[in-house]
Amino acid sequence: MPTTTPAIDVAALTKTYRSRHRTVRALDGLDLRADAGTVLGLLGPNGAGKSTTVRILATLALPDPPAHGDRPGARGGTARVAGFDVVREAASVRRRIGYVSQRPVTRAMDTSRENLELAGRLHGLGHREARARAAELLDVFGLAGSADRLVRTYSGGMARKLDVAVGLMHSPAVLFLDEPTTGLDPEARAELWAELSSLAQASGMTVLLTTHYLDEADRLADQVVIIDHGRAVTSGTPDQLKDQLHGDGLTVDLASAEAATAAARIAADVAGLREITVDGSRLRARATAGASVIPTLLGVLDAAGLPVLAAGIARPSLDDVYLHHTGHAFDAGNGQARQEVAA
Amino acid sequence: MSALTHTAMLTARAQRSTMRVPVFAVMQIVQPLIWLLLFGQLFTSVVEIPGFATPGTTYLEFITPGVVMMTAMFGAAWAGTGIVEDSERGVMDHLLASPASRVAIQVSSLVWYSVVAAAQALVVLAVAWLRGARFDVAGIPVMLLGVVLLTCVFAAMSNAVALLTRQQQALIGISQGLTIPLMFLSSAVMDTRLSAGWVEAAARFNPFDWAVVAGRQALSATPDWGLVWGRLALLAALAVVMTALATSAFRAYRRAA
Known part of the structure; x- marks a missing residue:
């Protein structure tokens, strides 16, 4: 295999879930590419299509069947992993990948040693x-020290480490990690990050990591793709993504949507504020130096008789990058990046 | 080759899960004895009805093969719960994203449930013997073959339903809704010649009754071997069909994913 072959190569992938009541297009023409030996972070809110992508790449789900008029054999796009087509050469793909799903991949009533050895x-x-x-x-x-204990006695952090270890047993060429740290406490998360980053560097394997934590991608990924509604919205290195957003994000919570609209008109005259938007009773804006602008903003709102319930300044987060690219916010449990200040 | 290795390893895993829940393992031995002693006491005098079974057979001797097959069928109907449990965790996804043979995933479950059912059958026979029932010992291996085939039919069915529904309640509902009527539409605890005509007719198409008839004939003093092998052949054919269906249910699992 020439070294120019990407470890993961996805083009125009579509996946539609149909039930009797509704049709959901989980992937809508997704393009992805990861070079061998790199870590690709797939970011996006819940329901963006992250897990669907990983499931298709791990041969667990099929892309859409070909549409009328497509050439024979074509499906809803193509996906190749380690050089093999995930639909037509699934067996070859399975020999080369490790898959760690969102849910535990180990049996609770087996010891961790038994789980690992069986996987191997x-x-x-x-x-x-x-x-x-x-x-x-x-x-x-x-x-x-706990190799011969049943997995059900493990803490969440230990069980998650074991899941990753199971995925690594056969030294796969490509490792899929679907939200490896969701649900872990900050300490366990930091520990797993440290292990993952040293492993990724040492082994030369390609890792596809899905997450809704920008800091996780920041720490581990060489390249990041943000997806929403089943499409890649933007991609780049973590630094490139953050640099697209100039400065801090400000939020001001007001008493009502009307108050927020009025506040937005006033804020438009405050020097240093950009990209002012209203989201319900919340006012959002960007500023190069948020900490120095916010007292001014609070001052003018107070003078205008608009009571402020809360205000906050945040370093650029996934939410902000996402907001910037799609024009609407999402709730994906990444609110801890924002430091709320009581007004 | 690898399919065989995978079957061996996955069977060992199934064995561990059974052995690690001692209450469950004990219940698997105790339950058939409850059936045997309960039904044995409940219907002791039905043998006195004219036309019941072979004259000279005690009711205990009559129901022992019935209870052996009931235990096998009810036990096998639970096989799918392991698959549901593995699907609720990410274990099934992990297996299916690995080179593990799909056939091995199915067959390992059938092998382990067959081993358990055969052991239960021997316990039932031993207890019946202690309580005075007498059988033709030479027929025991043939009866065990019936136990294994019946187990394969129902374990494969349970696994297929598990892969399609992926819900314990749905699986248990469907299994019980099927196995309990099949048990009563058979000669397991009652000679169907004394039942309504339609029951006797229905029993002829009931795979559970095939196993009961084969087992009872094999253990009797004068087996009708043509009947025994005929019924076992039907069971074997159905077991192959069910296993193929259960293995192809993995495709439905992938399509629904």
């Missing part, structure tokens, strides 16, 4: 190889 053997490792590799990974993830 199913991928064709010999008995001894599987034993040795399991011991090695238990060591790397700091689980050696």
Whole structure:
């Protein structure tokens, strides 16, 4: 395989879920590409199509069947992993990937050693190889001391590390991690990040990571693609994405939507504020130096007799990048980036 | 080759899950004994009805093969719960994204449920023996073959339903809705020649009754071997069809994903 072949190559991928009552287009012409040995972060709110993408790439779901008039054999776009088509060459793909879903990939009533060894053997490792590799990974993830305990006795952080270890047993060419740290406490998350980033650097494998935490992608990903409504909205390195947004995001909560609209007219005259939008009773704006503009803004709103319930300044977050690209906000549990200040 | 290795490893895993819940393992042994002793006490005198079974057979001897097959069928109907549990976690997805053979995933479940059912059958026979029932020992391996085939039919069916519904309640509802009527539309606890004509007719198309008839004949003093092998052949054919259906249910699982 020439080195120019991308480890993940997705073009115009579509996936439609049909039930009796409604039709949902989960992927709507998605394009993605990850070079071998890199970490690609797939960011987006819940329902954006992240997991659907990973499920198709891991051969667990099929893209849409071909539309009328397509050339025979074409489906809703193409997806190749490690050089193989995920529909026509699924068996070859399965030998080369590791898949860690959002839900635990281990059996609760088996020990972690049993889970690891079984995963290794199913991928064709010999008995001894599987034993040795399991011991090695238990060591790397700091689980050696509890290797023979049932997984159901594990904490969330330990169980998640074990999931990642299971995905690594056969040293896959491409590893899929679907929201590896969702639901973990900050300490466990930081620990897993440290392990993932050293692994990704050392092994030369390609990693596709989905997340709705910008800081996670920031820490781990070489390239980030933001998707929404099943399409890539923007892509680049984490720094490029943040640089697209100049300065901090400001939010001011007012008593009502009318008050927010009135406040937006007043804020338009405040020097240093840009991209002023109203979202219900919340006013949003951007400013190069948020901390120095906010007292001015609060001052003029007070003078205009508009009571402020809360105000905040935040460093650019996924929410802001997302808002910038799509013009609407989403709630995906990434609010902790914003520091609310009581007014 | 790899399909065989995968089957062995996945069977070992199924064995671990059973053994790690001791209450469950104990219940699997105790439950058939409850059936045996309960039905045995409940209907002791039905053998006195003229025309019931072979003269000289005690009711305990009559129902022992029935209880053996009931235990096998009811046990196998639970096979799919393992698949639902694995799908509720990410375990099934992980298996399906790995090179694990789909056939091995099915067959390992059938193998383990067959081992359990055969062990239960031997326990039932032993207890019936202790309570005075007498059988032709030479027929026991043939009866066990019936147990295995019946288990494969219903475990594969349960696995297929599990892959299609992916819900414990739906699976248990469908399994019970099917197995309980099948049990009563058979000669397991009652000679169908004494039932309504339509019950006797229905029993002829009931795979559960095929197993009961084959088992009872095999254990009797003068087996009708033509009947035994005929019924076992029907069961074997159905087991193959059900296993193929259950394996192809993985495709439906992937399409629905």
